[in-house]
Amino acid sequence: MTDKGVRPPHLAAVLVGEDPASKTYVASKEKDSRGVGFTSSVYRYPENTTEKELLDVVNFLNNDPEVDGFIVQLPLPKHIDENKIINAINPDKDVDGFHPVNVGKMVLGMPTFLPATPYGIQTLLQRAGIETQGKHCVVIGRSNIVGTPMAIMLSRNAKDANCTVTLCHSRTQNLAEITRQADILVAAIGKRHFVTEDMVKDGAVVVDVGIHRVEDPTNPKGYYITGDVDFEHVAPKCQAITPVPGGVGVMTRVSLLLNTMTAYRNNIISI
Ligand code: GUN
Numbered sequence: 001m002t003d004k005g006v007r008p009p010h011l012a013a014v015l016v017g018e019d020p021a022s023k024t025y026v027a028s029k030e031k032d033s034r035g036v037g038f039t040s041s042v043y044r045y046p047e048n049t050t051e052k053e054l055l056d057v058v059n060f061l062n063n064d065p066e067v068d069g070f071i072v073q074l075p076l077p078k079h080i081d082e083n084k085i086i087n088a089i090n091p092d093k094d095v096d097g098f099h100p101v102n103v104g105k106m107v108l109g110m111p112t113f114l115p116a117t118p119y120g121i122q123t124l125l126q127r128a129g130i131e132t133q134g135k136h137c138v139v140i141g142r143s144n145i146v147g148t149p150m151a152i153m154l155s156r157n158a159k160d161a162n163c164t165v166t167l168c169h170s171r172t173q174n175l176a177e178i179t180r181q182a183d184i185l186v187a188a189i190g191k192r193h194f195v196t197e198d199m200v201k202d203g204a205v206v207v208d209v210g211i212h213r214v215e216d217p218t219n220p221k222g223y224y225i226t227g228d229v230d231f232e233h234v235a236p237k238c239q240a241i242t243p244v245p246g247g248v249g250v251m252t253r254v255s256l257l258l259n260t261m262t263a264y265r266n267n268i269i270s271i
Helices: 020-035 051-062 082-088 100-108 116-127 147-155 175-179 231-237 248-270
Strands: 010-016 039-045 069-072 136-140 164-168 184-187 205-208 212-215 223-226
Touching: 010 020, 010 051, 010 248, 020 039, 020 248, 039 051, 051 069, 051 082, 069 248, 100 147, 116 147, 116 205, 116 248, 136 147, 136 175, 147 164, 147 184, 164 175, 205 231
Parallel strands: 010 039, 010 069, 136 164, 136 184, 184 205
Antiparallel strands: 212 223
């Protein structure tokens, strides 16, 4: 399209504060965007930015015709109401798929921006040739970003879904009993090495969404990254398992680019 003289897609990111993980994620998004020829811009604001100031930024990006899609990196500082910010994003530019309009469309199976992590996981299962039809998928964790949309997406009547889904969370009783029934187990609980060997049935497919930094003075970065699954002991039992790093995180990043491409096409057509 750029050969035809059309401008490239433009993904913007808004980062508030100094959270090291958020800074890393946003830097990755910038690098990925540039890597595929998109324009990338990052709007950085200090921790003490007010809700009103952030709403003004969202409004500015909503109205910039050169920006196809943008994300506001979460979590936000405690004094800012995340729901208020998400609600203010133009759903047509909400490439995270977090706006209630887009969540509603996702639930109804209407075309929309699917949240990047579950979208990436669904693509991963499909591309790895993992059968989902009629399988029991157990999701651990009910966040708005991962667990809840994952459970909804995999339970839908679609060729890359049709699972029987159980959504487990911090109040679930007999968790291991349930996870041992999983043909596909998605760990998105946010606790390091939470899923142990005894919680997984032989031949299961395990998807690890966790990202934890563990201090490690022997590592040049001062830390290493690991997941929600005790990979070393769980992997030998599995038909397939995703590593951390190098698994779901990469798919999430790709999904955001795909959503941006969709937003761009819609935007270019409407101009
Ligand atoms: N924080 C953790 N994951 C995400 C994500 O997918 N999008 C945004 N905006 N913030 C996040």
